[in-house]
Amino acid sequence: MIKTIMLCLILLPWAAGFLLPVLKLKNRRGKCALISAVLLLEAAGAVVMLLQKSAELTLFSMTKTLTVALRMDGVSKLFMAIAAFGFLLSGIYAFRYLGHSEREDSFFGFFLLSLGALMGMDLSSNLITMYLFFELITLLSMPLVLHDRTEESIRAALKYLFYSIAGAFLALLGIFFLARYTTTLDFVSGGSLNMGAVAGHEKLLLVVIFLAVVGFGAKAGMYPLHGWLPAAHPVAPAPASAVLSGIIAKAGVLAILRLVYFSVGADFVKGTWVQMAWLGLALLTVFMGSMMAYREKVFKKRLAYSSVSQISYVLVGLFFLTPEAAMGGLLHIAFHACIKICLFLVAGSFIVNCGKHRVDELAGYGKAMPKTLWSFTLASLALIGIPPASGFVSKWYLASGALNSGLSVYSWLAPVVLLVSALLTAGYLLPITIQGFFPGKNVTIPEKNNEGGILMWLPIIVLSAAAVLLGILSGCFTDAFSALANSMFG
Amino acid sequence: MSFCVNFPLFCVVACLLCAVISSVLKDKAARLVSMGLTLAVLLCNLFLLIYILQEGSSVTYLMGHYPHPWGNELRISILEPLFCLAFSCVLLLCLLGGRKHIKDDLREEKRNLYYVMADLVLSSLLVLSYTNDIFTGYVFIEICTLSSCGLLMIRQIGRTTLASVRYMIFSLLGSGLFLLGVVVAYSLTGQLLMPSLKASIASIYASGEYRTPLMAAICLITVGLCIKSGLFPFHFWMPDTYGCATPASSGILSGLVSKGYIFFLLKIIFDVFGTEVFYASGMQNVLYAFGACGIVVGSVSALRENDISRMIAYSSAAQIGYIYLGIGISGNLGVIAALYHILTHAMTKPALFLAAARLSDTAGGARRFKDLQGAGWANRTAGAFFTFEAFSMIGLPLTMGFISKYLFALAAFRTGVRMILTLVVLAVSTVLNTLYFARTVIRLYNKQETELRPCPMKKQASYAFAALLLAGVNVGCGVFVRPLLHLLSKGVDLF
């Protein structure tokens, strides 16, 4: 039964996503109801799975060594939950956002297909399956980026596609070598390296793993393969940007996590130049992303750079290879998902309801769209890391994890960079709020509007509330996260 | 001794007689006489070959019961009747296939003279193969030269006259050098009959004196015959000559006459100088070098040609180069390869000339490639045969050309001498051959640009028959190689 549900988590959105453009339903309300039903079922299924301890299912074997199989463990649960709920809320928002645009069917079709693929990746039980779904995610989410079909969006979508595929091939190199040096391709916490086989080839293996992480990092927006993010986000529709940043980019993080913790094992990499290099790249991305966000004036692009930076927070936490820092990273995965989706939806609201794309045009909109801007403020506070919002909790664990990590330079460098980034974050988020509510004298205050209707502002409010509440109530689940982080170390 | 051994003498006499008679006969009668004669010669040689194979050894035929060294002799072994058989077969088919062109190209009163010349050529080929006396050989070389010039000139258009004059000059140059060589040899040894010459020369060589005159004799004779057969760099009369003669003549000259000279050269190498002396002189290296050059230069020139008959003529130059390459490789294997290639070329080249003439007929006599586009569709028979013979020239399996290539390569390997160079030359020449033949064949099957006169098979029965036989022999010898090779190697042993 459980296995069926697990399989359905992938197959249901795939079936729905495939049939949607094919059936060409005329009744819009019915169509939206159907899509909502599917999303709700997904969320429900995810909840059911969350309550289980674990589950396994082998699908098929291509050859004796290459099998496609599913398995749910703690990490899967985390990512599954984020995916299900994030897509649900963005999907509901999208009904209103897309209005009656012509290619709605195609958008929702690929939306659902991406969800299915994402679920598949979350539930993968070995490197090959994960690679399969990783590639599928890229292919199925690309059409979301080019939805508008303008020149710019097509170029951005192709950039996304090719960066991701290039990264995937780099990663394939790594997977391939790991296949030779591990005892099994399945994910085993603590890694499954066959140290006997590795002996003598450590340098090679390290290089390859480094490249593999850089490759997967393309999806996660890690320098140097981050270039697609700022190009893709402004041109994609807001709900698409939301799931891209909030959830699909996390697929990259998941891939790195699985590779480093469940295949190679943290012990192999700890203390090597590879770890130093990764941390360096991640911190560089954190700083650079915040910097670029600060200077960027186009709203969605600013948020895109912000994503680049924030996802690298997670990576910093993961790369420290200690349970505490890892826990910070895991927490931030969940929190950033909520926050970033909320932020993108807000940006989308401004675009659809007021036609404003740039942050300097938003003066005085606090009166026009109070719910939206209030939610924005709360989410911003969470992102900056003001207690008791969620962002603070994750940043706390990240910082303390760094300080306790024992790595000479990074143990102090990382918290410093995080702090600087937090300041920059404040610098690029708060002015929007301030300008919105206190526009100054010479600005005409726009009319109040319905903020897109309940379908748009409700998801935004829910997410911003979650962003704050998760922080306040963090005490309830930090233990669970701590156990989860520890379980990754074998 | 059976009656058969008289056949060569009978054949020669018959040829000369028929030549004389044909000069007073009318065109059609002369033709019938010629073809009948050639057929008779063919059958005689066939019987002779069978007889010799049964006998198992060579036969020397005294003429007029005058003992040597004063009389004249014929030597009958395996190779002589075999090659005469081949030559007469090709001559017959050339005459048959080129019949229409002989009628079209020549004036009515001259046509019987054509057959006179053909008979004379046949007689000289016979003598060159069978004779055991070097001076007799010289006499008939001159007869051959004159009658081949006759075959050329008889067409009587400006270009042919010019070409045949050039041909005559070169040929006579070659004959002159040959005569000079014979004179030197005679003054050294005092003999003219080949066996005696051989013994004499062997003893002179062994003694070590008169080395220089001996070498001079070898050089002069060899170079003389090389010039006559068209080895590089004495090949540039070929395109003019073969290019504008009537196709039967082109076929006879390229396929038979030059081969007759080469065969005679081989006879001299084996029966006059002896292989030991000849190889000691180092001439074979010269032959090898010029042969290789001839192959490459001939092929490159063919590539650059725009006229189909001239292209085929340059191809002939390349093929002569092949034969000399084989001789130059030295050793029995090389000679066998060269002999086999003589047969191949004799079968293929006349067929190509005949087919090319037919194809250019469809375009009203034009010979440039751009006028011949699509000719393969107009005259399907000629096109098909041209394509087949082109494949043989390139050396595709199941044809004689392939076996030739194979034998040359094998000879190069087994003797180990200059192996890589030979193979490179072979490969390069195959590539070049392919280039120009492929281009031609494809052009023939293009869409027709201009109006071409179609020619169904019914209208060209004699040509079709001749071409079919030539192609058939080609395939037959290409597939049933073993008996032929067996004959050749046995023949070389008995040479």
Place this chain on the structure above:
Amino acid sequence: MHSCVLLCAILLPVAAALLLRFFKQNNGRAVHLYIGAATVLTSVLVWGLILRCPEDSFRLITFTDSLTLMLRFDALGRFFAGIVATLWPLTVVYAFEYMKEDARAKTFFTFFTLAYGVTLGICMAGNLFTMYCFYEFLTLTTVPLVMHLQTKAAIRAARTYFAVSLGGAAFAFASMIFLLANGADGSFALGGLLESYPYAKPYITKIFYCLGFFGFGVKAALFPMDGWLPKASVAPTPVTALLHAVAVVKSGAFAIFRLTYYCYGTELVKGTWAQNVVMAFAVFTILYGSSRALKDGHWKRRLAWSTVGNLSYILFGAAMMTKAGFAAGLLHMAFHAEIKMLAFFCAGAVLHQTGREYVRDLDGLGKYMPLSFACFTVAALALIGIPPLSGFVSKWYLLTAAADSENILAYVGAGILLVSALLTAIYMLTTVRRAWFPGKNTEASGLSGTREANLKMTVPMLLLALGILLTGVFSQPILQAIERIVGLR
């Protein structure tokens, strides 16, 4: 089953082709039924022979002591014959529809079916000489097909193809003679024919091996003899799909396998400069082919350049001179055949229905010809190497073999393989993108009447797409068969 049935399998299509001359009508149901029946019958016969193969050899003609024409259906031959026999009927059905309006369809089908017989001859050849003969004949039967449209470009392409093929065969000839002269005139034996070469020093042997590799490599589009393949893409699509993606080019690769593993033997060449030379050329061609594909905007030519690159994947596998490399190369030979054929079929369907040849003109066609482009997308994904499609499995095994080979050049090759995969993604997916997601301002002009191609064209495409999926998901049986051929089990 007596081994003379092998000859029947070759002669059946040849006879059928020659007898086609007697049909009065040019095109029409009679012709189609006849050719279709002949092709299917031959395929059935071939599969029967594959499954219940006669072990012994069948001598056709003995030219001399060392030159014999001989047929013998060993494991490798059966593998190749299986690929050919499966794909030929599909192409013939496709061709019926594609050549519907052609004025000289009869000539086309004559040579097409002739080529089938000749290709089977290559599969069933029992020794190098026989394979060489059929190899030359294949060139002869395919030149008229390339030349079929009789445009200037077609003629030029045919000339190049003819000259380059026969020229290359000349070098292969030299290699073959070397073997024959040294006494290696027996039938193919896995591991090589001779222990040592009495007539030649080792470096001479290696030179001749390289000559043979490059000579046969012409048909396999090895740099620098790859130019003919893109030029030949002007031929009608069934020709490009079957002959220039399956029969002709794979014959070249097949010949190289025979040369390396069954004639000279890998022990002779492995680890020497000769191996490095051939592997370097193979690796370079991989990169070269993929790069040129990227730059070319003409759809079929782009796919032709892609074939150039992919063939060198196979040659790369062969050049590794290990059993694993051999197996990986064979795997890619099978998978690439189906993938590339499908890609060409799709391009051909679009060409047939709309006349559009260039990628930039494909905007929005996905809406009007969804089936064709769905199949093309499957082919594209397989070519890039997305699991669980077949292309992934063959790439994986190539990488494995490369890593196992402990040859630095092989490692470089593995890296280049991945780079080439990225380039493949770019040039295939840009086409896919244009079809399914056209830009706003490039709305399909003049496409309103476009419909999907006829069943005769779409059904083969669907079958191939299904095949790609199934052979990828269930690749274990194929892999086992290959391992048995190669001697790994």
